[in-house]
Amino acid sequence: MSRLALPYRSPAPSCVRADAWQLVLDGVTTDLPESLDFWDYRMDIELSRTVHVDLPAARAGAGLDAGAVLTVAAVWTASGSNLRGPVQRVPLTGDEVRTVNLHAVLPGAQLGGVLSLETVLVLSRSTGTGAPFAPRRAGSLLWDDAVSLRLQGDAPLFPMTVIDFAQTSFRDGAAWHLQLGSDLNAAAMGSMLLLVNERAEEVSTAFAHAARPGPVDRVVLSMVYSDCARIMMEHALLKEEFVDEAGFSEDSLGATLVSLFHRLFPGRTIQDLRQLRHNSPSLFASELQAATRILQEA
Template sequence: MAKAVVPGFLLAGSNVTGGPWSVLAGGRDVSGAAQVEGWDPSIDLMVSRPLEVDLPGLLAATGQGQGARFRSVLMWHATGSGLRGVSESVPAVDGVVHLQLDLEGAVLGGTLTVESVVILDLPDPGHPLAATAAGVVVWREQTSYTLEGDGNRLQTQQLSFSEQGLGLPAAAWRLHVEEEAGLDDLAGAQVFLYLNSDHPRLTSLLEGDAPDPLLLSALRLEMERRLVEAALDRFEELETRSTYDEGSFGEALDRALKRNFPGQSPAEIAAQRDRDRGWFEMTLQARTRFLA
């Protein structure tokens, strides 16, 4: 028996126009760059874009009646973490609408792809080829940003802790830093983040739900602490170096110190940590905006 041919549905055309993309990395405007230089997981991103909607033209192009309603969102996916999500939706009314994503650096990495979409929210079909179901995407346009090179990407893997024996089943993640690695080795081969796919708080995050701010704040603090601790455990070696190859383990450790303790030498930071552990922890909380 021959299968029935199911026709597609009408899509939007030039009646939706995407404006310029805007990208802020830690407050720094990097909108015109395909690669965000100097990015690391402690740097949050804000991505925004205006859309100009000709609503009468959109209704005509999609075959919808006056009762139809549309909404617009930004959808994102980061290859470095494997995570994805969406912005808050905005009604796609006649005129200019503004879309914005606020992304925690801890959930990003690799290549960040952001897609602006217009979705049919309430159908009112007036044409045989008009979409009849809510949630249909009638317009989309995307862009991509490289957040780091392959050499310094934080390797992230999702797996079941209970099945793999990687840690206690109730743990949310395990951050492994190969502290004995050479300073000239690639950082991407020395730092691993394992996310427990069994953990209920992480399960919703990995499925693309809205990130839990408390969870991300705790992850960012632990990532920075581990890198700083690894750097201070070999501060004498770091004191003898002034430059590092891009993407190297030494560069990753050096940048972690400068992010969290700017203007201080590794020896000074190590000495203060040993004298007052409370000061050390408090400084890391402030620099990573823990619970902020």
């Protein structure tokens, strides 16, 4: 629980017992991990959690009367999309220990980066006859906790969609196409899009199985990741403003490319890599393969 000093009374943390968040994948429930490898924007996140609230103790600790209505709520925030939304909101009445089962399926298209989950117990309604310094305003925080799930993992750092290339200007035989914006200062989420040809069944299937990839899926995902990393690095190196001393704003396309560069080539300089690509494109391609560990186990 947050230990910030509140301008009103609050109950002891022991009034709320919250079980660990659970992640549901293909019908199998497990404890929420620190990160989810191979997550992509087509994959929704199904979550559940059980929270037990001792209502008499919570009201007494906050100085509230027996008629006060409390609410358990949970909200999510995604750093990659800068979006947030509700998981569930459950009002609590009565004079007993209440058990609340929170459950939600979060749309993958709205997520990305680090998914933060905050669970709170708040005051919904008070009769105004509580003890001195008892909370009065609806929404007053009584208890909270937060956990996070990193969704980037080894997956591509961009949204994706599956389309029929025959209905576009792309060649029918291409399996995927990575679109990148030209402005490195623009928001990354609006500057990158991976298009997968639905006719390339091995590729679209691999992304559909990205949460639990099989042997063939892993090979395909590795090849897509390596190729996208190459495209992103070549795109960056063609930009004059992509230099070692550049200071791109957080969550911009430039910052994403700089982060990828340092992850793939720790200890190297951008100028060194640019020179390598200019002098020996074939060696540059080989170094990208090694840096992305193409066809190797993570």
